[in-house]
Amino acid sequence: SFWNFDPLFQPQSHPARDAHDTFFIKEPASTISIPEDYYERVKTMHENGGSGSIGYRYDFKREEAMKNLLRTHTTAVSSQMLYKLANQEGGFKPMRYFSIDRVFRNETMDATHLCEFHQVEGLVADYNLSLGDLIGTIETFFKKIGITQLRFKPAFNPYTEPSMEIFGYHPDLKKWTEIGNSGMFRPEMLAPMGLPENVRVIAWGLSLERPTMIKYRIKNIRDLFGHKVEMARTRTAPVCRFEAVN
Amino acid sequence: MPTLSVEKEKLFDALEKSYTDKEFDELCFEFGVELDEITSEREEALKSVTNKLSKQQIEALSDKIVYKIDVPANRYDLLCIEGLSRALKIFLGTMEAPNFTVLQPPISDSSPHMVMNVIQEHTEQIRPFVVCAVLKDITFTQERYDSFIDLQDQLHRNLCRQRTLVAIGTHDLDTLQPPFTYDARPPNSIQFVPLTHSSTDTSFAANDLLDHYEIDAACKHLKPYVPIIKDSPLYPVVLDANETVMSLPPIINGSKSKITLETTNVFIECTATDLTKANIVLDTVVAMFSQYCANPFTVHPVTVNYITNQKEVKSSYQTPLMAKRTELAPVNFCNSLIGINISPESMLQLCSKMQLGPAELIQKDDDAQTYLQVTVPPTRSDILHPVDIAEDIAIAYGFNNIVKRIPTTSTVGGEQPLHALSDLLREEIARASYTEVLTHGLCSLKDNFTALRHPISQAVHLSNPANIEYQVVRTTLLPGLLKTLQHNKSASFANGFKLFEISDIVLADDEHVNTQTIVGAKNQRHLCALYAGPTSGFEIIHGLVDRVMTLCEVQPDAAYIAKSFTSSGELNTEEKFRISRSGWTYTIQPQEDDGEDPMYFPGRSAKVLLTSPHTQDKQICIGTFGILHPEVLHNFDILYPTSSLELNLESLL
Numbered sequence: 084s085f086w087n088f089d090p091l092f093q094p095q096s097h098p099a100r101d102a103h104d105t106f107f108i109k110e111p112a113s114t115i116s117i118p119e120d121y122y123e124r125v126k127t128m129h130e131n132g133g134s135g136s137i138g139y140r141y142d143f144k145r146e147e148a149m150k151n152l153l154r155t156h157t158t159a160v161s162s163q164m165l166y167k168l169a170n171q172e173g174g175f176k177p178m179r180y181f182s183i184d185r186v187f188r189n190e191t192m193d194a195t196h197l198c199e200f201h202q203v204e205g206l207v208a209d210y211n212l213s214l215g216d217l218i219g220t221i222e223t224f225f226k227k228i229g230i231t232q233l234r235f236k237p238a239f240n241p242y243t244e245p246s247m248e249i250f251g252y253h254p255d256l257k258k259w260t261e262i263g264n265s266g267m268f269r270p271e272m273l274a275p276m277g278l279p280e281n282v283r284v285i286a287w288g289l290s291l292e293r294p295t296m297i298k299y300r301i302k303n304i305r306d307l308f309g310h311k312v313e314m315a316r317t318r319t320a321p322v323c324r325f326e327a328v329n
Numbered sequence: 330m331p332t333l334s335v336e337k338e339k340l341f342d343a344l345e346k347s348y349t350d351k352e353f354d355e356l357c358f359e360f361g362v363e364l365d366e367i368t369s370e371r372e373e374a375l376k377s378v379t380n381k382l383s384k385q386q387i388e389a390l391s392d393k394i395v396y397k398i399d400v401p402a403n404r405y406d407l408l409c410i411e412g413l414s415r416a417l418k419i420f421l422g423t424m425e426a427p428n429f430t431v432l433q434p435p436i437s438d439s440s441p442h443m444v445m446n447v448i449q450e451h452t453e454q455i456r457p458f459v460v461c462a463v464l465k466d467i468t469f470t471q472e473r474y475d476s477f478i479d480l481q482d483q484l485h486r487n488l489c490r491q492r493t494l495v496a497i498g499t500h501d502l503d504t505l506q507p508p509f510t511y512d513a514r515p516p517n518s519i520q521f522v523p524l525t526h527s528s529t530d531t532s533f534a535a536n537d538l539l540d541h542y543e544i545d546a547a548c549k550h551l552k553p554y555v556p557i558i559k560d561s562p563l564y565p566v567v568l569d570a571n572e573t574v575m576s577l578p579p580i581i582n583g584s585k586s587k588i589t590l591e592t593t594n595v596f597i598e599c600t601a602t603d604l605t606k607a608n609i610v611l612d613t614v615v616a617m618f619s620q621y622c623a624n625p626f627t628v629h630p631v632t633v634n635y636i637t638n639q640k641e642v643k644s645s646y647q648t649p650l651m652a653k654r655t656e657l658a659p660v661n662f663c664n665s666l667i668g669i670n671i672s673p674e675s676m677l678q679l680c681s682k683m684q685l686g687p688a689e690l691i692q693k694d695d696d697a698q699t700y701l702q703v704t705v706p707p708t709r710s711d712i713l714h715p716v717d718i719a720e721d722i723a724i725a726y727g728f729n730n731i732v733k734r735i736p737t738t739s740t741v742g743g744e745q746p747l748h749a750l751s752d753l754l755r756e757e758i759a760r761a762s763y764t765e766v767l768t769h770g771l772c773s774l775k776d777n778f779t780a781l782r783h784p785i786s787q788a789v790h791l792s793n794p795a796n797i798e799y800q801v802v803r804t805t806l807l808p809g810l811l812k813t814l815q816h817n818k819s820a821s822f823a824n825g826f827k828l829f830e831i832s833d834i835v836l837a838d839d840e841h842v843n844t845q846t847i848v849g850a851k852n853q854r855h856l857c858a859l860y861a862g863p864t865s866g867f868e869i870i871h872g873l874v875d876r877v878m879t880l881c882e883v884q885p886d887a888a889y890i891a892k893s894f895t896s897s898g899e900l901n902t903e904e905k906f907r908i909s910r911s912g913w914t915y916t917i918q919p920q921e922d923d924g925e926d927p928m929y930f931p932g933r934s935a936k937v938l939l940t941s942p943h944t945q946d947k948q949i950c951i952g953t954f955g956i957l958h959p960e961v962l963h964n965f966d967i968l969y970p971t972s973s974l975e976l977n978l979e980s981l982l
Contacts, residue, residue: 086846098490106791107793108789111848112792115847118845141603151849163844189793198771213665214728215667237361237720237728239401269714270714270716271714310766310768310809312816313816314764315820
């Protein structure tokens with residue numbers, strides 16, 4: 084749980100940490116060791132705040148942080164990369180990261196949802212970044228996959244503030260639909276890592292399956308991912324291109 | 330995300346303005362809530378698969394339009410029509426944010442003092458805290474009453490974490506006699522008529538009541554909360570001066586103090602295991618419903634005394650806090666975070682729209698910069714840091730009005746080495762006519778072990794699998810490929826059916842370190858391929874092993890390559906051009922020499938052995954290949970002979 088939730092300033096009482104949404108591990112059930120001084124800084128931030136925050140003011144429990152689970156978002160790895168970036172030899176240097184990887188959620192399954200799926204995540208860590216930078220980066224990103232009309236809606240994530248849901252006018256569906264989530268990581272997350280105060284991290288993410296299913300008109304996620312995929316579909320799949328946008 | 334259901338007409342009444350659906354959707358978008366669904370009670374019942382109402386009953390339901398609005402999980406002030414309409418009016422500028430006043434009681438001997446005495450030694454064993462408040466001269470209508478109950482349900486579900494952290498009890502003050510007591514007592518000593526049995530006036534002892542709730546179908550909505558206190562030797566109980574049981578937290582209130590439409594004075598108690606949240610919950614209920622008091626937005630406090638068994642007061646506080654504080658955010662910080670450049674004065678106006686007014690501009694003595702000082706009302710417990718204030722200013726400004734930029738620092742991109750290798754090999758193996766698959770990481774114990782004729786050994790086991798298909802994280806990629814074969818029976822096998830996957834498996838490992846952390850497991854990137862067809866294809870799979878090694882710059886060792894010399898002692902053509910890394914060699918060793926893997930056909934499997942500088946020049950086994958045992962094929966319902974290969978790619982990096 085530690086890298087998946089706690090350094091991200093997601094409180095231990097958050098519903099997403101319930102067995103309803105997260106796969107916990109029976110064996111090995113507990114994390115064996117973590118960087119202790121960092122753990123203390125994270126605990127203090129949750130309990131008492133610091134760096135301008137009033138914190139959550141509850142009792143942070145070690146057993147909760149040490150519960151092993153299957154990661155629920157790729158941000159669990161982004162947190163590790165940012166921690167390494169803050170503590171690398173020579174100190175922090177501006178960096179851009181991306182990942183495309185598998186995540187696991189204990190959700191009700193239906194035609195478009197499985198217990199495992201993939202997320203695409205991008206982040207930029209640099210001095211004095213703003214929401215304007217985030218909007219510009221997101222627009223450039225989505226332009227590459229053929230979505231040029233975007234609108235941003237105020238949203239909430241425990242680890243980002245401000246947070247924005249990204250809505251795009253989908254050229255195939257011919258309607259506005261939610262295409263991603265984004266935000267600036269909270270200082271409560273960045274400060275205990277040791278990132279300099281004026282470093283801001285902007286991040287955005289989306290699922291991999293959803294845009295693919297929209298683009299290729301696939302109705303059931305099992306036709307795209309898993310052992311029930313028809314090999315005939317794989318064999319006739321075209322190269323992946325998007326409408327050229329200048 | 331919590332959802333608030335409101336009747337459209339009532340909402341527009343509260344907003345004192347009407348909108349088209351599209352206009353309202355737009356307003357929600359700008360503000361940061363989402364109009365998720367437009368429906369009606371009748372429509373819901375028609376659509377519902379669980380609802381078993383008759384046609385007549387459905388016709389009797391209302392067809393008034395209901396808006397279902399998703400609100401952010403951290404905005405407890407938007408969970409009822411009162412809160413949402415108020416927030417939207419303030420956002421639109423048609424209303425000023427209310428000022429909440431805690432009215433101090435007059436010092437008078439004749440009026441009973443509002444006091445809650447907590448028998449600390451007992452309550453701290455099960456549910457330590459309580460906070461209370463009194464709403465006076467309140468007027469309820471059926472609608473307001475329903476909203477009052479709904480808000481409590483919403484809070485119980487979300488912030489209170491299904492009543493485990495906080496539970497709310499509301500009572501008709503005029504039926505009770507202060508001072509009040511919060512105690513924890515043996516279950517069989519608590520006797521009362523619960524709210525669920527008001528009509529029959531049946532009295533229960535607390536332990537019997539919980540047993541009843543566990544089995545009675547009519548009360549099944551209370552069953553989930555029973556475990557919270559069931560096994561405790563002491564149950565929490567709230568009483569008045571006459572020992573009337575007001576509530577048995579967090580289960581049910583007593584019938585005696587129940588609220589009706591005629592109630593004019595309300596006593597609210599929130600018992601809790603988290604005091605911070607208890608205060609947020611109490612403040613929220615008061616903030617929302619004090620608008621219906623004769624003196625709107627006022628509340629009367631209660632003094633909570635934590636006392637010893639000897640009646641000595643150990644600590645004390647007065648609630649509700651109606652926590653109001655000021656917070657500072659530097660003006661430049663807000664502008665820079667958002668990426669705009671508005672004047673400090675405009676920021677003041679924007680703050681008022683977001684319930685952060687009154688706001689002022691402050692200059693600090695030792696600081697050149699101007700600070701924005703905002704008022705954080707009790708309805709905004711989500712404000713933790715100046716970034717929360719900056720976000721609200723951005724919302725009031727309009728996210729879609731911000732000019733976009735691109736971060737200017739140059740960085741150089743690249744792929745992780747393991748992934749770069751994986752992608753290159755995927756291309757090459759596809760070129761060898763293998764079709765790529767992507768299969769699930771979670772599988773059953775059967776698929777991962779016993780169906781492959783392996784004993785169940787160490788792996789990462791899930792504690793709450795959704796079903797048996799998700800018991801364990803795979804330690805081999807082979808079941809995924811075999812299940813793909815199983816599902817593609819209609820495909821042609823005449824010329825051989827070739828599949829491969831390059832993906833992670835997960836092994837239990839209590840030494841592997843990642844970011845200074847040892848979780849007890851590690852990922853490992855594997856390549857798995859199979860051939861199924863009219864013949865077993867052993868030599869084809871063997872050929873793939875050699876191909877992968879050539880591609881990864883690993884050369885066959887001297888013994889293995891002996892067969893590649895022509896009769897005149899020269900290397901054959903391809904071997905002449907091989908490029909390999911110094912010190913990297915491999916060979917194949919039949920498994921009969923060294924204990925066979927029962928997954929394979931006896932005498933028809935081999936190990937792939939690698940020697941490299943990374944292995945300190947010792948030979949390690951990086952994978953196996955061979956013809957699969959017929960039992961394995963039978964377990965996956967495969968009718969053709971099949972050979973497979975699985976290698977640990979990480980050793981080839």
